[in-house]
Amino acid sequence: MDHRARKLSELVAQHYELLYRYAYRLTGSEADADDLTQQAFLTAQVKWDQLRDENCARSWLFTIVRNAYLKQLRLPSCLPSSALDQVAEPPSPDELCDVDGEQLQNLLNDLPEEYRSPLILFYFEDFSYKEIAEHMGVPLGTVMSRLSRAKAWLRARLTTPELISASDSKMDA
Amino acid sequence: MNERLPQHNRADCRAARRVLEWARPGETEALPLAASNRHVESCPDCRAALERNRQLDLKIGRLCRDVPLPADLQSRLLAALQIPSDAAATDRVSKDGPMSVEVAAASVKHGPQNRLWLRHSVLAAACVFVVLGAWFVIRPPRPTLNLDELTAQVIELVDPQALPEFAVGDVPPPPRSMDTRFLRIPPKRLPGDSAALYCFRFKTPRGRIIEGRLLAVPVAQLKNAPTSSSFLGRPAVYLAQGFCSSQWAEGGYAYVCLLKGGESDLNRLLPASSVAM
Numbered sequence: 001m002d003h004r005a006r007k008l009s010e011l012v013a014q015h016y017e018l019l020y021r022y023a024y025r026l027t028g029s030e031a032d033a034d035d036l037t038q039q040a041f042l043t044a045q046v047k048w049d050q051l052r053d054e055n056c057a058r059s060w061l062f063t064i065v066r067n068a069y070l071k072q073l074r075l076p077s078c079l080p081s082s083a084l085d086q087v088a089e090p091p092s093p094d095e096l097c098d099v100d101g102e103q104l105q106n107l108l109n110d111l112p113e114e115y116r117s118p119l120i121l122f123y124f125e126d127f128s129y130k131e132i133a134e135h136m137g138v139p140l141g142t143v144m145s146r147l148s149r150a151k152a153w154l155r156a157r158l159t160t161p162e163l164i165s166a167s168d169s170k171m172d173a
Numbered sequence: 174m175n176e177r178l179p180q181h182n183r184a185d186c187r188a189a190r191r192v193l194e195w196a197r198p199g200e201t202e203a204l205p206l207a208a209s210n211r212h213v214e215s216c217p218d219c220r221a222a223l224e225r226n227r228q229l230d231l232k233i234g235r236l237c238r239d240v241p242l243p244a245d246l247q248s249r250l251l252a253a254l255q256i257p258s259d260a261a262a263t264d265r266v267s268k269d270g271p272m273s274v275e276v277a278a279a280s281v282k283h284g285p286q287n288r289l290w291l292r293h294s295v296l297a298a299a300c301v302f303v304v305l306g307a308w309f310v311i312r313p314p315r316p317t318l319n320l321d322e323l324t325a326q327v328i329e330l331v332d333p334q335a336l337p338e339f340a341v342g343d344v345p346p347p348p349r350s351m352d353t354r355f356l357r358i359p360p361k362r363l364p365g366d367s368a369a370l371y372c373f374r375f376k377t378p379r380g381r382i383i384e385g386r387l388l389a390v391p392v393a394q395l396k397n398a399p400t401s402s403s404f405l406g407r408p409a410v411y412l413a414q415g416f417c418s419s420q421w422a423e424g425g426y427a428y429v430c431l432l433k434g435g436e437s438d439l440n441r442l443l444p445a446s447s448v449a450m
Contacts, residue, residue: 009256016247021240034243038253045254104236123230123237129200144195151194155229 007054008045015058016041018126019065025120026069028109040064062135066117073113099158107157115150118143122151185212186219193223316396320420323368324429327388328416333372336361345369345389345426350403352444356387367394377441385432385442392427399427405443409436 019040024033043064044051051060108116118136121127127135133143189212192205213219243249251257327333338359345360347353360369371387392398399420401407409417418431419439432438 005254005256008254009251012247012250012254012256016250017242020242020246021238024240025237030243033240034246037246038250041250041254099236101236101239104233120237123234125234125238129195129197148191148194151226151230154233155226158233159229 004045004048008041008048011044011057011061012041015061018058018124019061022062022120022124023065023069025105025108026066026113026117028105032072036065036068039068043068059131059135062121066135070113104158107154111150111153114138115146115153118147119150119154122147186216189213189216189219190222194226316394318366318368318390318394318396320390320395320397320399320427320429323363323366323388323390324412324418324420324431326363327370327386327429327431328412328414330370330386333361333370333386336363336370338362345391346424347371348387348389348404348421348423348426348428350406350421350423350444351387351428351430352442355442360387360389367391373442375441377438383432383434383438383441385430388429388431390427392422392425395427398422399429404428404430405439409439411435 016037020033020037023036023040024030027033027036040061044057044061051057108120111119114136118132121132121135129140129143129147132147133140136143138146189209192209193213196206213223330336338361347356347358355373355375356371357373358371360371362368363370368388368390371389372384373387374382374384376382399422401419401421402423403421404423405419406421407419409419411417412431415433416431417433417435417439418429420427420429422428430439430442432442
């Protein structure tokens with residue numbers, strides 16, 4: 001195995017899990033996440049020479065996944081960004097509703113991608129605000145603003161059972 | 174909110190909560206944490222709200238990260254990349270964490286692939302050495318002679334006849350564009366050079382004796398070969414000690430015909446125009 005192949009296999013071993021989880025939360029589909037993850041590593045293999053600093057490999061891979069996802073994206077997000085402004089403080093009770101991963105995914109799917117991506121990366125707890133901003137290609141302030149709005153919106157949905165069920169059909173307002 | 178603590182207005186609460194929401198380990202440098210913390214310490218509502226959000230975030234984070242991985246994902250990825258899934262590097266990374274650059278370099282250095290690369294390099298270097306050696310042996314000689322300097326030497330020769338004769342090697346043939354009936358064959362050899370020197374002598378119709386020399390040098394050894402391709406193809410040139418000359422290249426040799434006299438005497442050496450002695 002040559003040097004590049006060895007490095008690639010290291011890259012796969014180190015990042016494939018998080019990359020797949022990101023791709024899954026981005027797309028909401030196992031098959032799409034599978035494809036995106038594979039596509040990311042294949043692209044990395046082809047464009048290996050573009051990677052100047054191996055410390056940036058993770059963020060490079062995540063950017064490849066996001067770009068590939070955006071390229072495939074055909075339908076606009078169901079939820080316009082303005083809908084995030086209509087979020088109130090989460091009501092009592094403060095306990096998280098009995099939500100499973102699928103319902104969380106449905107809510108994430110309703111978020112526009114520019115809010116969904118930073119939110120996923122934030123909850124993965126592996127990315128700093130700066131890294132998220134670089135990944136999204138936007139200023140730090142923009143990322144923090146989007147995160148605030150998306151988190152508030154998600155919390156409100158997850159703590160209000162009516163909103164969870166309503167989200168399936170009413171996010172195109 | 175804040176009805177029980179009238180000293181806090183909603184703007185303070187919003188600002189403090191926003192700041193503390195953003196605060197994450199290692200990312201608090203630019204945030205006014207001290208003022209926000211002071212506010213929260215004295216505001217039970219904000220404390221409760223922040224704690225509630227923290228708990229919510231923990232739960233959402235756990236849910237978000239809880240994505241079951243396909244069992245064979247890693248091996249499928251490696252297969253797509255055409256990397257053997259049982260590669261040592263992969264095992265080392267997955268069991269012991271990322272392999273350091275030094276360890277990776279050392280593995281490459283002592284691996285069989287590297288030995289193969291070394292063998293190929295040695296073989297390639299040997300091939301280059303052989304090719305260069307062969308070229309050195311068979312390469313054409315570099316031009317080293319200056320025709321003008323040779324001509325000057327020939328002019329200085331008091332008696333060209335005293336030169337040794339050509340003993341070995343190729344003798345430059347007489348030129349075709351000049352009347353060579355008067356050349357003395359074989360030619361002489363100039364000391365230290367591969368140039369040949371013919372001497373000639375003839376009598377003009379009025380009985381004047383003309384003596385001259387014909388220098389012949391392989392063009393490949395000349396740094397300044399003549400541009401003319403035949404005897405007197407260019408006007409004659411007058412040189413020192415009353416010599417007149419014509420330079421030309423013909424059949425791979427450069428020739429310089431010298432005689433004491435003028436261009437009219439040189440003209441007598443055009444084919445079939447002179448009287449032999």
